Amino acid sequence: MAPAKVPPTTVQRLPVYLRCLVQASAMHMPVVNSVQIAEMAGTNAAQVRKDLSYLGEFGTRGVGYDVDSLITHLSKQLGLTESRRVAIIGFGRLGSALQSYPGFEERHMRVVAVLDADPAKIGTSVGGVTIESVEDLAAVVTRERVEIAILTVPGPAAQEIADHLVAAGVRAIMNFAPVRLRVPEGVEVRQADLAGELQVLSFHLNPRTAAV
Amino acid sequence: MAPAKVPPTTVQRLPVYLRCLVQASAMHMPVVNSVQIAEMAGTNAAQVRKDLSYLGEFGTRGVGYDVDSLITHLSKQLGLTESRRVAIIGFGRLGSALQSYPGFEERHMRVVAVLDADPAKIGTSVGGVTIESVEDLAAVVTRERVEIAILTVPGPAAQEIADHLVAAGVRAIMNFAPVRLRVPEGVEVRQADLAGELQVLSFHLNPRTAAV
DNA sequence: GTATGTGAAACGATTCACAGCT
DNA sequence: AGCTGTGAATCGTTTCACATAC
Numbered sequence: 001m002a003p004a005k006v007p008p009t010t011v012q013r014l015p016v017y018l019r020c021l022v023q024a025s026a027m028h029m030p031v032v033n034s035v036q037i038a039e040m041a042g043t044n045a046a047q048v049r050k051d052l053s054y055l056g057e058f059g060t061r062g063v064g065y066d067v068d069s070l071i072t073h074l075s076k077q078l079g080l081t082e083s084r085r086v087a088i089i090g091f092g093r094l095g096s097a098l099q100s101y102p103g104f105e106e107r108h109m110r111v112v113a114v115l116d117a118d119p120a121k122i123g124t125s126v127g128g129v130t131i132e133s134v135e136d137l138a139a140v141v142t143r144e145r146v147e148i149a150i151l152t153v154p155g156p157a158a159q160e161i162a163d164h165l166v167a168a169g170v171r172a173i174m175n176f177a178p179v180r181l182r183v184p185e186g187v188e189v190r191q192a193d194l195a196g197e198l199q200v201l202s203f204h205l206n207p208r209t210a211a212v
Numbered sequence: 213m214a215p216a217k218v219p220p221t222t223v224q225r226l227p228v229y230l231r232c233l234v235q236a237s238a239m240h241m242p243v244v245n246s247v248q249i250a251e252m253a254g255t256n257a258a259q260v261r262k263d264l265s266y267l268g269e270f271g272t273r274g275v276g277y278d279v280d281s282l283i284t285h286l287s288k289q290l291g292l293t294e295s296r297r298v299a300i301i302g303f304g305r306l307g308s309a310l311q312s313y314p315g316f317e318e319r320h321m322r323v324v325a326v327l328d329a330d331p332a333k334i335g336t337s338v339g340g341v342t343i344e345s346v347e348d349l350a351a352v353v354t355r356e357r358v359e360i361a362i363l364t365v366p367g368p369a370a371q372e373i374a375d376h377l378v379a380a381g382v383r384a385i386m387n388f389a390p391v392r393l394r395v396p397e398g399v400e401v402r403q404a405d406l407a408g409e410l411q412v413l414s415f416h417l418n419p420r421t422a423a424v
Numbered sequence: 425g426t427a428t429g430t431g432a433a434a435c436g437a438t439t440c441a442c443a444g445c446t
Numbered sequence: 447a448g449c450t451g452t453g454a455a456t457c458g459t460t461t462c463a464c465a466t467a468c
Contacts, residue, residue, distance in 0.1 A: 015408035061467040094313065097308070108411075174413060198402075204384060
């Protein structure tokens with residue numbers, strides 16, 4: 001069986017595999033092997049087999065993996081059998097862009113609530129959702145059964161809102177503010193530091209003074 | 213000396229250290245030690261010392277690190293002594309949000325060009341930059357001396373544009389399209405898969421069927 | 425014959441613990 | 447006395463290579 005612990009590096013690749021398999025399914029490929037998945041996902045076949053083996057034995061030796069059944073298994077493992085309920089906190093430009101980002105709904109992330117601190121925005125309706133006040137955060141989280149929060153607020157406000165989110169029972173936060181959030185055990189944070197990513201690229205542009 | 217190769221994991225943490233040091237400088241702390249940096253950055257002191265030691269010997273034993281001089285060294289290593297010239301390809305909601313994202317300019321990333329395929333957008337001016345046609349990509353890259361490209365175009369278009377970027381001499385790409393880009397050796401790609409990040413969070417929400 | 429699943433080997437990253445410097 | 451810089455030990459990840467199953 002499979003319910004052991006899955007290495008973090010493997011977990012990060014699972015969404016990529018899922019995306020590739022959905023693509024394969026759309027191309028009417030009934031079965032794929034580890035070489036094909038690796039090709040699509042940008043890794044190697046051994047990696048794919050190891051990763052999938054952490055979840056169970058889903059392949060057929062001599063054949064490969066049944067695309068649809070592997071999609072089902074991966075979706076189950078990722079907790080995506082039904083769409084996850086997401087709240088966006090901070091409806092500035094980034095928050096607004098994310099709310100209307102089609103890639104979320106496609107990949108089973110449903111934005112069920114949008115919150116902001118600006119009284120001018122509160123009450124207005126955007127894409128079927130009414131912007132509510134961050135002051136009502138706890139009530140909104142409960143009412144909408146929010147599972148994942150996306151934080152797109154200014155840096156200084158991020159920690160306080162994170163605290164409120166945790167108190168309201170949210171256990172998964174994606175943080176776009178360039179601030180390291182302190183959260184208790186059991187709460188998962190993904191840090192999206194866009195400027196930081198660009199700075200990593202910048203490092204690679206620098207001529208490494210390597211030569212002798 | 214320092215010009216050896218820096219591990220990728222270390223490179224990813226350098227922007228975080230830089231941000232923390234800038235913060236420390238703003239708080240008028242002349243010197244910090246590895247424990248304080250670790251505290252701010254969300255790691256441990258040994259990690260900080262190892263990471264910094266890959267770049268050289270910047271600390272003073274018994275004292276710590278001089279904040280301003282370490283900022284200078286890190287900025288140099290990251291190639292941020294002057295702002296990097298960035299182009300945004302794809303002026304949809306995400307591209308537009310990124311163009312006006314204040315965190316970029318603050319961290320030495322200057323958006324010098326915006327390109328799109330939509331004739332209705334081309335020629336309009338946004339935040340001091342005129343939107344140009346993707347057809348003129350090579351010319352724009354040359355004229356504006358673009359060093360880093362941010363791709364916020366629909367998935368199917370991403371690879372083709374990446375090819376053009378590489379042909380035009382761009383060697384660093386941040387890709388928001390959920391597609392693995394194929395680029396030649398020497399070109400660096402950072403994949404920003406926002407939906408994928410949320411799916412990783414979703415995995416952790418799932419009750420791991422661990423118990424016996 | 426073919427492709428998976430997996431121990432074992434190789435590699436890389438993190439943590440430890442202390443010598444060396446101020 | 448205090449904190450850095452770094453070898454050595456530990457831990458985790460990736461790759462290899464093959465027994466196993468179809």
